Amino acid sequence: MERQDQRIGLLSAAPIGMVLFISFLAPMLVIAIFSIMPQKVFSLLNLPDFSSYKLIFTQGYIKSLLWSFGMAMASTLILFVVCWPLAFGMAKVFKGFGLFITIAVVVTLFVSENIRLFGWVLTLMKGGLIEGHLRAWTGLTFEGALYNVPVIVFGLVYAYFPFMLFPLVQGIATVPDDARQAAADLGASRWQIFYEVDLPLSAPGIVIGSLLSFVLAAGAMAESKLLGGQTVIVIADEIETAFTYGQNWPLGSALSIILILIIGSLSIFGINRVNLDLIMGGRRS
Amino acid sequence: MSRSARIALGLYGMLAILFLYLPIISVGFASVSKARYLTFPIKRYATKWYGKAIESSTVQDLLVTSLSVALLVTVISMVVGFFGALAFARYQWRFRGTFQKLILLPIFFPQAVLGLALLLWFNALGIIPSWKTAVVAHLVWISPIATLIIAIRAYSFDPALEEAARDMGASTWTVMKEITGPLLWPGVVSAGLFAFLLSWGNFPLSLFTTGADSTLPEWLYAKMVSGYSPLVPSVGILSIFTSIVLLLVGVIVMWIIRARSEASSANAR
Numbered sequence: 001m002e003r004q005d006q007r008i009g010l011l012s013a014a015p016i017g018m019v020l021f022i023s024f025l026a027p028m029l030v031i032a033i034f035s036i037m038p039q040k041v042f043s044l045l046n047l048p049d050f051s052s053y054k055l056i057f058t059q060g061y062i063k064s065l066l067w068s069f070g071m072a073m074a075s076t077l078i079l080f081v082v083c084w085p086l087a088f089g090m091a092k093v094f095k096g097f098g099l100f101i102t103i104a105v106v107v108t109l110f111v112s113e114n115i116r117l118f119g120w121v122l123t124l125m126k127g128g129l130i131e132g133h134l135r136a137w138t139g140l141t142f143e144g145a146l147y148n149v150p151v152i153v154f155g156l157v158y159a160y161f162p163f164m165l166f167p168l169v170q171g172i173a174t175v176p177d178d179a180r181q182a183a184a185d186l187g188a189s190r191w192q193i194f195y196e197v198d199l200p201l202s203a204p205g206i207v208i209g210s211l212l213s214f215v216l217a218a219g220a221m222a223e224s225k226l227l228g229g230q231t232v233i234v235i236a237d238e239i240e241t242a243f244t245y246g247q248n249w250p251l252g253s254a255l256s257i258i259l260i261l262i263i264g265s266l267s268i269f270g271i272n273r274v275n276l277d278l279i280m281g282g283r284r285s
Numbered sequence: 286m287s288r289s290a291r292i293a294l295g296l297y298g299m300l301a302i303l304f305l306y307l308p309i310i311s312v313g314f315a316s317v318s319k320a321r322y323l324t325f326p327i328k329r330y331a332t333k334w335y336g337k338a339i340e341s342s343t344v345q346d347l348l349v350t351s352l353s354v355a356l357l358v359t360v361i362s363m364v365v366g367f368f369g370a371l372a373f374a375r376y377q378w379r380f381r382g383t384f385q386k387l388i389l390l391p392i393f394f395p396q397a398v399l400g401l402a403l404l405l406w407f408n409a410l411g412i413i414p415s416w417k418t419a420v421v422a423h424l425v426w427i428s429p430i431a432t433l434i435i436a437i438r439a440y441s442f443d444p445a446l447e448e449a450a451r452d453m454g455a456s457t458w459t460v461m462k463e464i465t466g467p468l469l470w471p472g473v474v475s476a477g478l479f480a481f482l483l484s485w486g487n488f489p490l491s492l493f494t495t496g497a498d499s500t501l502p503e504w505l506y507a508k509m510v511s512g513y514s515p516l517v518p519s520v521g522i523l524s525i526f527t528s529i530v531l532l533l534v535g536v537i538v539m540w541i542i543r544a545r546s547e548a549s550s551a552n553a554r
Contacts, residue, residue, distance in 0.1 A: 219395020
C-alpha cells in the first residue's frame with residue numbers, strides 16, 4: 001500500500017510536472033542566463049558580463065522598483081482594511097447572501113482585467129459616468145480623477161480585491177465561535193477579541209491574502225498604464241520597454257530576475273508558513 | 286451580533302458588489318452610445334457598434350484565436366489537473382510537500398514577466414511564437430489553478446473507497462476508471478470551466494507569446510492605449526457576454542451531473 005502510493009503519487013505528478021518544467025522552470029533558467037549576457041545581444045552564446053545589473057543600479061531603475069513595491073504595499077494595507085469586515089460577514093454572519101457575494105465576485109474574475117480597468121477610465125474620466133452626470137444634474141464639474149498615483153493604487157485595490165477577500169474568508173472561517181464567545185464571556189472588548197482571537201487564529205488566511213495581493217500588485221502593469229497614464233513608470237512597464245522598444249533583452253532579463261527574486265522569496269516564505277492540507281482539505285497532516 | 290450591525294454588514298456587502306460592477310456598467314452604457322466620441326450622460330442610444338463589431342473580419346479572427354487557445358488550455362488543464370490533484374491531495378508520497386509548493390509558485394508570479402520569459406525560451410529553442418505558444422503560456426498559470434480546484438474535491442473523498450476496490454482485486458487502472466474518476470468528475474468540470482474562462486479573459490500572458498496572432502483581450506488593450514475606439518466597449522461586452530453564456534452552460538451541466546449521480550445512488554440503494 002505504502003509503496004503503491006509512492007509510485008502512483010510520482011506518476012500522477014508527472015504530467016503537470018512536465019507542463020511546469022517546460023513553461024515555468026526552463027524559461028526562468030533562460031532569463032537568468034540572459035540577465036548576465038552583454039548589452040543588446042539576442043543569443044545565449046556570448047561571454048557573460050554583469051553589465052545589465054550595473055546599469056540597473058546606476059540608471060534609476062531602482063525608482064520604478066520602489067514605486068511598484070510602495071504602491072503594492074499601500075494597496076495591500078487598504079485591501080486588508082476594506083476586505084476584513086466583508087470577509088467576516090461572509091464567514092460568520094451572512095448565509096445565502098454570502099454565497100451570492102462569492103459568486104458575484106468570482107464572475108468578475110472572468111471578465112478580462114483590461115475591460116474592467118477600461119470601465120474605470122470611462123467612469124472616472126472628464127465627461128465620464130461620474131463627472132458627466134454630476135455636471136448634467138448639478139452643474140458642478142471637476143477635472144476627472146485619472147492620471148495620478150492614488151488612482152493607480154485604487155486600480156490595484158480594485159483588481160486584486162478577490163485575491164484578498166477569499167483567503168480572508170477561509171482564514172476567518174477556521175476561527176472557532178467558542179473561542180470568540182469565551183473571550184466575550186471573560187469580558188474582552190470587541191477590539192480585544194479582534195486583536196487577541198480573530199487576528200492570530202485567522203493568520204494563515206491573512207498571510208496568503210496579503211501575499212497574493214502584494215506580489216500580484218508589485219508585478220502589475222495595466223493599472224498604471226490605463227489609469228495612471230504616464231505619471232509613474234512601474235517595474236513591469238520598465239521590463240516591457242526594455243524588451244520591446246529598448247531591444248535590450250539582457251537588461252529586461254536582469255530587471256525580471258530582480259523582481260522575481262523578491263517576489264519568489266516572499267512567496268516561498270509565505271507558502272512555507274501555511275499548512276495547505278489544513279486550508280484546502282480541513283485536515284491536519 | 287446585533288441587528289443593526291448585521292444590516293450594516295449587509296449594506297457593506299452590496300456596496301462592495303456595486304464597486305466591483307460599476308466599471309462593467311460603464312462599459313455597457315458606452316457600448317450602446319450612438320456618438321463616435323463618448324461623453325456621459327449618453328444622449329442617443331444605438332446598437333450599431335455591435336453590428337459593426339460582429340461584421341468585422343478582424344473581430345471574427347480574434348474570436349477564433351481566443352477560442353482555440355481557450356479550448357486547448359481547458360482540455361490540457363483538465364487532464365493534468367486531474368492527475369496533479371491526486372498527487373497534491375490523495376497519495377502520500379515522498380515529495381508531496383515540495384510538489385504542493387511548486388504548484389503554487391507560478392500563481393504568485395507576475396504574468397507579464399512569465400510571458401516574456403517564455404518568449405526568450407521559445408526564441409532559444411527556435412520556435413516562432415503563434416497562438417499555440419500562447420497555449421503553453423496560459424498553462425503556466427491556469428493548470429495549477431485547475432489542479433487546486435480538483436484537489437479541493439480530492440481532499441473530500443474517502444481513500445477507503447479506493448482501498449476496498451483494490452482489496453477486491455481491481456487493478457490500478459480499474460480503480461482510476463471506476464472509483465477515482467467518477468468521484469472527482471464534478472471537480473474536473475468546474476476546473477475546466479475556470480480554465481476556459483480564465484484563458485478567455487487573460488491578457489498579460491498572451492501579450493508577448495502570441496506572435497503575429499492576437500487574442501480578444503490583446504486587441505482590446507492595443508485599442509485602449511492607442512486612443513478611444515467606439516468598437517472597444519461593444520467588443521468588450523460581447524466578450525463578457527460569451528463568458529456569461531458559457532458560465533450558465535457550465536452551471537447547468539454541473540446540475541445535471543449532480544442530479545444524475547444522486548439518482549444513481551438512490552437506485553443503488
